[in-house]
Amino acid sequence: MSKQSNVVPRPTLRRLAMYLTHMQQLREKGVRWVLSQEMAEALCLSSSTVRQDLTHLDFSGTSRRGYDTEQLAQVLHKELGADQITHMAVVGAGNLGRALVLHGELEKHGLIVVGLFDSDERSVGKKVAGLTVEPVKKLPAVIRNRHITVGIMAVPGSSAQQVANTLVAAGVRGLLNLAPARVCVPKHIALVEASIIPSLQELVHLMRATDR
Amino acid sequence: MSKQSNVVPRPTLRRLAMYLTHMQQLREKGVRWVLSQEMAEALCLSSSTVRQDLTHLDFSGTSRRGYDTEQLAQVLHKELGADQITHMAVVGAGNLGRALVLHGELEKHGLIVVGLFDSDERSVGKKVAGLTVEPVKKLPAVIRNRHITVGIMAVPGSSAQQVANTLVAAGVRGLLNLAPARVCVPKHIALVEASIIPSLQELVHLMRATDR
DNA sequence: TAGATTGTTAATCGATTAACAATC
DNA sequence: TAGATTGTTAATCGATTAACAATC
Numbered sequence: 001m002s003k004q005s006n007v008v009p010r011p012t013l014r015r016l017a018m019y020l021t022h023m024q025q026l027r028e029k030g031v032r033w034v035l036s037q038e039m040a041e042a043l044c045l046s047s048s049t050v051r052q053d054l055t056h057l058d059f060s061g062t063s064r065r066g067y068d069t070e071q072l073a074q075v076l077h078k079e080l081g082a083d084q085i086t087h088m089a090v091v092g093a094g095n096l097g098r099a100l101v102l103h104g105e106l107e108k109h110g111l112i113v114v115g116l117f118d119s120d121e122r123s124v125g126k127k128v129a130g131l132t133v134e135p136v137k138k139l140p141a142v143i144r145n146r147h148i149t150v151g152i153m154a155v156p157g158s159s160a161q162q163v164a165n166t167l168v169a170a171g172v173r174g175l176l177n178l179a180p181a182r183v184c185v186p187k188h189i190a191l192v193e194a195s196i197i198p199s200l201q202e203l204v205h206l207m208r209a210t211d212r
Numbered sequence: 213m214s215k216q217s218n219v220v221p222r223p224t225l226r227r228l229a230m231y232l233t234h235m236q237q238l239r240e241k242g243v244r245w246v247l248s249q250e251m252a253e254a255l256c257l258s259s260s261t262v263r264q265d266l267t268h269l270d271f272s273g274t275s276r277r278g279y280d281t282e283q284l285a286q287v288l289h290k291e292l293g294a295d296q297i298t299h300m301a302v303v304g305a306g307n308l309g310r311a312l313v314l315h316g317e318l319e320k321h322g323l324i325v326v327g328l329f330d331s332d333e334r335s336v337g338k339k340v341a342g343l344t345v346e347p348v349k350k351l352p353a354v355i356r357n358r359h360i361t362v363g364i365m366a367v368p369g370s371s372a373q374q375v376a377n378t379l380v381a382a383g384v385r386g387l388l389n390l391a392p393a394r395v396c397v398p399k400h401i402a403l404v405e406a407s408i409i410p411s412l413q414e415l416v417h418l419m420r421a422t423d424r
Numbered sequence: 425t426a427g428a429t430t431g432t433t434a435a436t437c438g439a440t441t442a443a444c445a446a447t448c
Numbered sequence: 449t450a451g452a453t454t455g456t457t458a459a460t461c462g463a464t465t466a467a468c469a470a471t472c
Contacts, residue, residue, distance in 0.1 A: 009463065013417055017410035018394040021369050025393075035429070044396040048465055051431065063430050063472040081416035088412075095311035100408070102307040105368075105392070111412055150415060156317075157233050174419045176411055180317070181237075182230040184256040190418035194411040196312070198229035199388055199404045200300075200323055203362060204293035205225055206402035207386045221439065247453070260441055263455065275448040275454050 008056045008079075015053050016076055018043055023073035035066040082110045087147050089115035089172070091163050092154035093123045093133045096178060096196075100152060101128045114146045115139075119159070136166065143170035150174045157181030220268045220291075227265050228288055230255055235285035247278040294322045299359050301327035301384070303375050304366035305335045305345045308390060308408075312364060313340045326358045327351075331371070348378065355382040362386045369393030 008016070022042060026034055036047040036054075043050075054061070059075040061067040077083060090097045090113050100106075101113050116128060119136045126133045134142065142148070151167035153160060153175060160179035167175060174190040177183055180197040220228070234254060238246055248259040248266075255262075266273070271287040273279040289295060302309045302325050312318075313325050328343045329351055330336060338345045346354065354360070363379035365372060365387060372391035379387060386402040389395055392409040 008417065008421070010414070011463070013414045014405075014410060016417075017392075017413040020413075021393050025370065037429085042396075043394045046465065047429095048467095049463090051429095052464075055431070061430055063470080064428055065472080066429075079417065080413040081420055082413070086412075086416055095314040096308075099307035099311035103408075105409060106412075109409060109413065111409075111416075149419065150412070158237065174415045176408070176415055178408075180229075181233050182255045184254075190415055192411045192415045192418070193226075194406050194408055196315075196388070196390075196406055197317060197321060197323075198226060199406040200298075200318075200362070201229045201232075201292040201294070201321065202222070202225045203386045203388055203402055203404045204298055204323075205220065205228075205291065206404070207361065208293055209220070223439070249453085258441065259453095260443095261439090263453095264440075267455070273454055275446080276452055277448080278453075 012053045012056060015043075015045070015049070016056075017080060019050075019053070020073060020076040020080060020082075023069050023076065026069045027073060031069055033066045034069055034072075036061070038066070080109075085110050085112060086150055087112055087114045088150040088152055089113070089117065089139070089143060089146075089148045089167070090152045090154055091117045091136065091139070091167065092156075092179075093118035093120075093126070093128065094154060097152075097154035098128050100154065101131055111150075113152075115142050115148055117142075119155075136163075139166055140170040143167070143172060148172060150176065152176045152178065153183075154178045224265045224268060227255075227257070227261070228268075229292060231262075231265070232285060232288040232292060232294075235281050235288065238281045239285060243281055245278045246281055246284075248273070250278070292321075297322050297324060298362055299324055299326045300362040300364055301325070301329065301351070301355060301358075301360045301379070302364045302366055303329045303348065303351070303379065304368075304391075305330035305332075305338070305340065306366060309364075309366035310340050312366065313343055323362075325364075327354050327360055329354075331367075348375075351378055352382040355379070355384060360384060362388065364388045364390065365395075366390045 036050040039050045040047040057075050057079060090100050093116055101116055116131045116133050117136050117139055118133050123133050124135050149172055151172040153163050155163050157180040160181040161183050164175060164183040164185055168185055168189055177193045178195055180195045185191050248262040251262045252259040269287050269291060302312050305328055313328055328340060328345050329348050330345050331348045335345050336347045361384055363384040365375050367375050369392040372393040373395050376387060376395040376397055380397055380401055389405045390407055392407045397403050
């Protein structure tokens with residue numbers, strides 16, 4: 001009945017998102033029940049990890065039958081905040097920033113881009129899928145007026161920290177950093193890194209390492 | 213002289229990429245030496261973590277002076293594979309896939325997109341920055357002919373596993389998964405996940421959790 | 425009931441942090 | 449030399465895995 005202690009470890013959190021997409025796929029196929037062992041196989045995990053992860057949810061399985069896919073999908077949906085609308089701002093109207101605005105999948109998860117900013121005068125005023133690129137100096141006012149709680153940074157590495165500071169000062173409570181540079185934020189601000197270049201560098205190293 | 217044991221832990225690897233961009237920024241400013249403590253502050257780490265990480269490199273600092281920024285940049289550059297050209301294929305010519313092809317920064321790191329594929333007939337033949345979108349069925353031949361070693365998956369979650377299988381069968385040795393679904397690959401294939409939607413779900417959860 | 429699967433507890437593994445000896 | 453910083457070793461922390469009792 002009452003929620004678990006509520007501090008979901010980060011690695012678990014990432015897997016919860018995977019469980020949700022997997023449940024949605026199973027439900028489309030009409031599968032009602034799934035075993036921890038089956039989930040583990042589908043997602044390259046151990047069944048132990050799956051069961052441990054699910055203890056963080058306000059949810060239980062049934063011995064010998066496994067987990068109700070619909071119920072699990074619902075609980076995960078809520079746990080990952082998809083039951084509420086989140087307003088986001090994208091900073092950086094380059095190729096990546098524009099791609100995000102055009103990305104239709106976000107809305108399915110309650111995520112809406114309601115602001116697009118760029119520091120380059122020349123791109124200000126351009127339209128991207130119904131949104132107009134606005135200058136970064138308008139950011140603080142827009143963040144407040146449109147109730148934006150998440151900032152997505154799609155800027156060059158050299159300006160990443162400065163943009164992060166601006167967003168935090170404007171009042172966002174979470175940052176997704178897509179820039180190829182680490183940023184520092186106060187610890188009450190949630191930060192997730194998903195930069196592509198560092199990920200590719202990691203990948204290339206792993207490939208070399210297995211060579212030898 | 214001889215390389216360290218050469219199994220760089222993943223968390224360390226991610227930080228090595230950060231150290232490299234930081235070194236490049238310092239060098240632009242003309243900074244010759246940097247202390248582990250200074251690096252730690254700039255990147256929100258502990259100096260202990262920085263020193264531990266650097267032990268994985270074929271490189272040493274100097275007591276009381278710190279690390280030579282140029283030398284460290286060089287060693288990191290090499291360690292992360294930027295000294296060699298890596299040919300990559302992007303699968304999925306949607307907004308994200310096209311943004312990657314147009315992303316000018318990749319080449320600075322020795323990363324070149326030499327193939328762009330899509331399963332949708334309608335986008336086949338279109339040009340994106342000098343590359344022509346090719347049908348997925350040509351993938352195996354192209355991977356071989358153009359010496360492609362990395363596959364970047366920018367496809368819907370529902371087709372992610374199938375695309376991964378195709379890429380692996382075609383002979384790539386590393387995969388960057390940008391699709392919102394976990395994929396399984398044989399263990400000799402390097403895999404890095406950098407999907408945006410799961411990252412945003414993680415972020416939204418973290419924001420909620422700190423609320424309470 | 426018997427048997428298989430969950431939920432949970434304990435053991436293992438790996439990464440981070442702390443502490444300090446070696447070094448410049 | 450004295451003092452501060454690196455490199456390294458040991459202690460701590462956290463996540464994963466293994467094992468098993470509870471449950472259906």
